[in-house]
Amino acid sequence: MKKHRMAIIGCGAMSQGTHFPNAQKNPRVDLICACDINRSVAEQCCAKFGAQRAETDWRKVVEAKDIDLIVLGTQHNIRGEVIIPALRHGKPVYTEKPLAPSRKEMFDIVYASRETKAPVCVGHNRRSSPAILEFTRLLDKAWQTQTATPPAVDRSAERKHIAEEKQMQLLIRVNDDIRSWKGWIFRDEEGVFFAEMVHFIDLALLFNRSRPVRGFAEGSARGNFTMILRFADGSITTLFHTMVGNFDYPKELFEATVHNVTIAMDQHIEIRQSGLKDESQLKTFPFSEGCDWSKEQGMTGYFHEMTRERQRAEQAGETPRWLNVNKGHYAHMDRFLDHLEGHGPNPNDVASAVPVNLIALKLLESVRLGLPVAIGPEDWQIPE
Ligand SMILES: NC(=O)c1ccc[n+]([C@@H]2O[C@H](COP(=O)([O-])OP(=O)(O)OC[C@H]3O[C@@H](n4cnc5c(N)ncnc54)[C@H](O)[C@@H]3O)[C@@H](O)[C@H]2O)c1
Structure with a gap:
């Protein structure tokens, strides 16, 4: 099995809530680096999610020889300035949405991806929801x-x-x-x-x-x-x-x-x-992993579970668990x-994110x- 040596740049709420835990449980990923301008946050992500090292400068990350995939989890004010150099160093990028706030920046990312043949996937993840x-x-x-x-009443045969x-x-x-x-x-x-x-x-x-x-x-x-x-x-x-x-x-x-x-x-x-x-x-x-405490499914199940969970939490003096x-x-x-391994299309090719x-x-x-x-x-x- 190929191992993708991943670095996550931007260790905020989205990365800590989703990208780090998902990388940690994905057997195809080696989590090499957590990068954030705030060193203590990057270090906490290493300790919590098993990333091998912390960095504060994304330039070192995109140049590193032991990294071959970048996940960009910063807010959308930082996109092209990181993505384009990463592509130029031959590293594919999974970037959080939105792709970028200006036409020029979006086009520059598309051109860099075409030129370097390094793909970019945009995180319009609902496309992959079951x-x-x-x-x-x-x-x-x-x-x-x-x-x-x-x-029940069908009059369609009476007209064109x-x-x-x-x-x-x-x-x-x-x-x-x-x-x-x-x-x-x-x-x-x-x-x-x-x-x-x-x-x-x-x-x-x-x-x-x-x-x-x-x-x-x-x-x-x-x-x-x-x-x-x-x-x-x-x-x-x-x-x-x-x-x-x-x-x-x-x-x-x-x-x-x-x-x-x-x-x-x-x-x-x-x-x-x-x-x-x-x-x-x-x-x-089904609800997400980690919600195994729920027994029922679907919308009715959701309301039954949430009602029971609110009652349980109130009696225990706890905050109710969330049904993800x-x-x-x-x-x-x-x-x-x-x-990236040559099986199947890019689920969210960067060019398709431009019109969006x-x-x-x-x-x-x-x-x-x-x-x-x-x-x-x-x-x-x-x-x-
Ligand atoms: N796909 C989804 O379902 C989903 C859900 C929530 C948020 N998002 C997206 O995720 C992105 C991040 O959102 P968030 O709520 O995690 O934001 P956040 O502010 O919590 O996290 C951003 C992190 O990036 C770091 N950062 C900023 N500049 C940096 C730099 N130059 N180098 C390295 N790190 C830097 C910040 O210190 C911070 O820790 C946004 O684009 C948002 O739209 C996606």
């Missing part, structure tokens, strides 16, 4: 079907099809709780609107069958907004974000309707569908390792101006 992969499979089937189960029947209506709801956010998100130029919504814009682009042509966002750029993306075939994706929700309530709901099939993906733990007769109407997915769900972080990295980021930036203009914005070839085509 529930999202299943949602994608069902949606592909729905796009192809002409035989959705009939409604109309054009709108070939469109998809997709709703993505993000229920967030501002009380859990760190302060930097409010000082950041692009905020959660950019940093977080790229996950969902990425999936909207994957799920739709044509290019977006127009976007409009209404609300506050800091949170509590709705984005509307109109696609060339007339399909609409609505992305609803609230920051005044409760964190105990599941965060992510996707609901797609196409060709009279309705498919919902709830919080990466449950899929419901109606219309595809040879598929089950309800499927559930599998949003695909481990699999996304593992699929990238497969790609450019559209997110356009929508940011829209929400600030209160106006719809055009989306065109300049938002997805990367010139040679």
Whole structure:
């Protein structure tokens, strides 16, 4: 088995909560280095996750001969300045999302990756969530079907099809709780609107069958907004974000309707569908590793478990344990390792992240101006 000698640059919340533990449990990874401008944080990560050495200067990391894969877990103000030299030293990079905050920086990363042939994988990890992969499979089937189960009252034989029947209506709801956010998100130029919504814009682009042509966002750029993306075939994706929700309530709901099939993906733990007769109407997915104390699955299971857990914690005078769900972080990295070994595609090639980021930036203009914005070839085509 090939061992990938990994360094993680940026040892903050995301790296400590996800990348270090995942690297530690992945038998294909040798964790060589933890790098952070804050030495004590890097050293703590060595002690806690078994990285062999701590560094404070990323330049030493990208030049090191005993490292062959970089994970970049800094905030998005530090991307090209680390990624491009890493690629020039022949090191592939897995970078956290968002890819970068400017067109030039994104293009420079793509050009460097093409020139050096060293791949970059972007951390739109929901692409690798088991529930999202299943949602994608069902949606592909729905796009192809002409035989959705009939409604109780079916008058379709009395008329010809109309054009709108070939469109998809997709709703993505993000229920967030501002009380859990760190302060930097409010000082950041692009905020959660950019940093977080790229996950969902990425999936909207994957799920739709044509290019977006127009976007409009209404609300506050800091949170509590709705984005509307109109696609060339007339399909609409609505992305609803609230920051005044409760964190105990599941965060992510996707609901797609196409060709009279309705498919919902709830919080990466449950899929419901109606219309595809040879598929089950309800499927559930296990919670993340470490949540083995839960017995039930799915949305009903979630609420039963959380009610019991709150009661248990209150009696024991403890903080309730959290029911984590599998949003695909481990699999996304593992699929990238497969790609580096020559098996399978890059799960999130850097070029595919460019339109996602450019559209997110356009929508940011829209929400600030209160106006719809055009989306065109300049938002997805990367010139040679
Ligand atoms: N994929 C996901 O599900 C997901 C979830 C949360 C956050 N993120 C992304 O992860 C990234 C990090 O977020 P976070 O919440 O961990 O931020 P954070 O502020 O907690 O961590 C960033 C770390 O980078 C370090 N750092 C800054 N400059 C550095 C430099 N020049 N060299 C080395 N280290 C440096 C900081 O000291 C800090 O420890 C963001 O881009 C965020 O959008 C992704």
